[in-house]
Amino acid sequence: MVARHEGRVVFVRHGIPGELVRAQLTDAAPEAKFWRADVVEVIEPSPHRREHVWKAADSLVAHARGGLPVGGAEFGHIALAEQRRLKAEVVREQLARLAGVDEGPGHDVEVEAVSLLPGTDDDGGGLAWRTRCSFAVTAGGRLAMHAHRSDALVAVEHMPLAVPEINALRLWDLDLHGIERIEVAAPASGTAPLAVFTLGEGVAPSRLTEVLAGLDSAVSASAVGPGAGRAPLTVRGRGSVTEHVLGHHYTVTGDGFWQIHRRAPETLVGAAMEALDGVLSPGSQVADLYAGAGLFTAPLASAVGPSGHVLSVEGAPGTSRDARRTFKRQPEVAVVQGKVERVLRRHGGAGAFDAVVLDPPRAGAGREVVRQLIDIAPRAVAYVACDPASFARDLGWFKGAGWRLESLRAFDLYPMTHHVETVALLTAPR
Template sequence: MTDAVPAAAPSTTGADGPAAPGPGSTAELTIGRPAHGGHFVARHEGRVVFVRHALPGEVVRVRFTETDDDASFWRADAVEVLQASPHRVTHPWPVADALKAAARGRATVGGAEFGHIDLAEQRRLKAQIFEEQLSRLAKTDRAVTVEAAPGEAADGLAWRTRAAFAVDAAGRLAMHLHRSHEVVPVRDMPLAVAAINDLRLWTLELTGIERVDVAVPSGGGEPLVLLVPAAGTTPRRVASVASSIDSASVGVLDAESGQVQRLKGRTWLQESVLGIDYRVTGAGFWQIHRGAPEALVTAVLDGVQPAAGERIADLYAGVGLFTVPLARAVGPDGAVLSVEGSPGTSRDARRNLHGQDHVSIVQGRVDAVLGRWTEPLDVVLLDPPRAGAGRKVVRQIVQARPRAVGYVSCDPASFARDLGYFLGAGWSLDALRVFDLYPHTHHMESFARLLPPPA
């Protein structure tokens, strides 16, 4: 038995049957299968309830958080464990521990919603979730094994090379509660690499700053701290905060434009993956897990097997994580098209591919670029955002008739949906790898090789 919470007002019963329990009401539920999004499925008075911070087979007391009468499901958080799963462990981060948070009468911070689960069981559950998405959305059955990232720690901690923090009203480093604008102060971030915690930003007085982003090169090196000032904060105050941050470069980030103004040090990081150097400016996108770039580049090269002289499109290409090794593989007799929507990230790609005349770097929407592209393609690689590529882009890729498609995804649901579009066009799922690049969270990353129907 763990910490209990005070009993809340029970739900009421209306003339037409049980009414929805009010937010904050509690109930005792038996937990079923995992669901995509970090939830587990239970039922209450015939209604599906998505429960966070539980495990299959557990009996828990939950506090309802969303209970609209006309909703197809409700949401709740586990606040007391009555019968525990053998896979439940002590959460490594107290402010993200739902049971401890409930005992204090508040919600948890986001970002470690699987921390109460044994790491091996986390991966088994993620595999089950991925399989369910494939079956439900792509109408295909596939056994999935979730792989650890290269060099993963046994406890699954200290992997984040990027972290974003809020600042509370007292000027203390803080993080947002789950699905809330409310923030709570923090004094560590166990999922972050040591270089982020070693900055000890929680000891600083950050009044006038709204957000603090921190990034560290995957292989180690000086961190970059980006400050987002609150409205009305003077440049002098921002400079004062910057001067209090030791052993790091510091810049001011314009949250709307993404532009960074240098205060001290440099406004970019140098990353290195399999002997290739990359420049990533300011808040530019880079894989968060320190082992993710190596894992994904290796999976892509092994998967699509680029050959000298081939023509390849790298869609949603970012700073060129995959474009650079693909360009090297096809050589000057080949051609690579890099498409990226973000202007700043596209500028980084141009720097990282400087002198590669056989690479065309285009900044713009993927569907718009493909719509006017007339050159044949041997391979298409895509690494879309969490929303996926969508039906239109899939149709454009199918019409290009490459010999293979490599699909890197950070969301099993959008991947399964897009896979369904490919399968509907006669393509096949040839190879699939799933990586646990976000330990202690419900997120995962995957690489798939898709093949066209026989000619």
């Protein structure tokens, strides 16, 4: 939410537009262009305010106790329908301000609810959707998560946004002394989770053995030494999980990237492939940029067939290795690890691709990648975005080169947070 104080913009978490509140500044450097704050008291509440779904993330409760709320559920105090209305408003406003979209697709976009199970309308009330969670550990050996933009740790018991398979591990009951971080992946298929433990400096591996004694024996486990850049060593079970999406199978390691909402993979694949319907055909040349573990690569390969070709590009080495394992027996797929702009310089060129799936991180594709795609001029780009502002900025550059926004859908894949996912179809000038 946005407030203003003596001409300075203040971004205020845990409020609702129209409310009168008291807010405590959390980031207020004198030279900063804007400040940040948390709501600590509601004087005039919005009719859309409700009891927070997660006490550890409730700003009012946390500040009353002299602490900070855990990050990751900053919309948990807002009625679910109003959350989606606010997100749609943000998407529309960014498209209008940064891309000049004042009519047609995007101008009247709504945020679609996503059910937890196929063939149902049950969205779980915005809870129990998260299949991957990252936890820290307090100095006292308790399970914790970070406060927003802070090194402060908040001990947690139960994570209401997580799928039941993660909460069933009851990690908060374990003595986690010697462990720095825990990454948990619970496949949407319902198979046993995988937990990756990062050991503290100088901690003996036997400490992990003691921790694992308190976990269900069906849970796979991997260990990582202190510091970054080391591949996890499998300690028990398998060091990866198998994900299934619309008939395609993927191998994903514990530190590899995968969509965190249990229905996100099939929702985004379905929307992107529907957008490209009529563009793809057997023999097509396509690219999957920022491909991760190859979520879109697999359906693209099926669409173009053995006579076609899919260039799958991912920057993260570990995630790129996951994709190589998945597609090692498919010669029509080339998995390349590296920065997208550098790979396009080698493999691009005018007419190199008939279609592109573009799924960048929150920062967006950026000017250089957009310029390269404009030069390559595929017939269509399916742009999957997790940040409305960066997407609208990139869209503005495409539009400036004569491209058209043909369709746009928005999905509530991160309930109880401000994040929203969009899938757009962009077409080159005829």
